[in-house]
Each structure stands twice: as structure tokens, then as C-alpha cells.
Amino acid sequence: MRLWSLHPSLLDRQALTACWREGLLAQAVLLDRTKGYTKHPQLDRFRVHPEPVVAIAAYLHGIRDEATRRGYRYDASRVHLPDDERTRGVTPIHVTSGQLDLEWRHLLHKTVERSPDQYRELLRVGRPFPHPLLVVVPGGVEPWERAS
Numbered sequence: 001m002r003l004w005s006l007h008p009s010l011l012d013r014q015a016l017t018a019c020w021r022e023g024l025l026a027q028a029v030l031l032d033r034t035k036g037y038t039k040h041p042q043l044d045r046f047r048v049h050p051e052p053v054v055a056i057a058a059y060l061h062g063i064r065d066e067a068t069r070r071g072y073r074y075d076a077s078r079v080h081l082p083d084d085e086r087t088r089g090v091t092p093i094h095v096t097s098g099q100l101d102l103e104w105r106h107l108l109h110k111t112v113e114r115s116p117d118q119y120r121e122l123l124r125v126g127r128p129f130p131h132p133l134l135v136v137v138p139g140g141v142e143p144w145e146r147a148s
Contacts, residue, residue, distance in 0.1 A: 096139030
């Protein structure tokens with residue numbers, strides 16, 4: 001499961017689609033609708049949030065917004081809560097600068113061969129920035145990260 005901390009506009013098609021599917025799985029876990037992935041470390045940042053279900057809905061709406069911008073059709077009805085004042089006003093989640101940098105390098109590595117146009121665009125952008133739900137704070141890689 002990879003719930004990217006990076007802004008969805010930085011993700012190539014494969015990463016965006018996988019993030020949507022995995023975000024829906026994370027939502028199912030947080031709603032106690034599945035027995036799988038319940039101990040996945042990437043869910044930790046949502047579990048410690050004061051409103052985990054609202055936070056994952058806001059996260060998914062951010063992914064869907066980017067998909068819509070690109071002309072993809074991600075079904076908003078699959079998100080447990082609507083894109084409204086509650087999800088737009090949810091308390092942000094902190095992500096460390098070290099985590100964002102690690103994910104940036106990981107995405108660059110993934111896109112260099114599978115999405116060369118996106119890779120060139122990432123090089124042009126030159127730096128990572130976070131998903132709209134996240135706020136960057138100084139620090140190393142997050143404790144929940146399992147990627148090397």
C-alpha cells in the first residue's frame with residue numbers, strides 16, 4: 001500500500017490510479033469493513049488523526065480532483081463522505097520533509113522508465129510538494145515508512 005504524501009499532480013497515471021485504489025482500501029480498513037491490511041503502517045497517520053474517516057475522505061477527494069483534472073473518471077460515490085465543508089475543513093496531517101523527499105526519489109525512480117514524459121515534468125518541477133491534506137514539518141523519514 002502506498003498512500004503518497006506527494007501532491008497528486010506529481011503522480012504519473014499508474015501511481016495516481018494505484019493511490020486511488022489503495023486509498024479506498026485504507027478507507028475500508030478505517031471503517032472496519034475489511035479484515036485485510038488492518039495493521040498496515042501507512043494507516044498510522046490516519047489512525048492518530050482526531051477524525052480518521054474524515055481525513056481519509058479528504059485525502060481521497062484530493063486524488064479524485066487530480067484524476068478529474070486529467071479527464072479520468074474516478075467514482076466519487078465510493079468515498080464515504082462527500083467533498084463538502086467537513087472534508088475541506090479537516091485538520092491537516094503533518095508529514096516530514098524527509099518523508100516527502102524519500103517519496104520524491106521513489107517516484108522519480110518509478111517514472112524514469114514507465115512514464116518518461118512525467119519524469120521529465122518532475123525534473124522540471126524540481127522539488128516535491130505535499131497532498132493538499134498534508135502540511136510539511138521538518139524531520140526525517142516517518143516511522144511508519146517501510147520503503148528502503
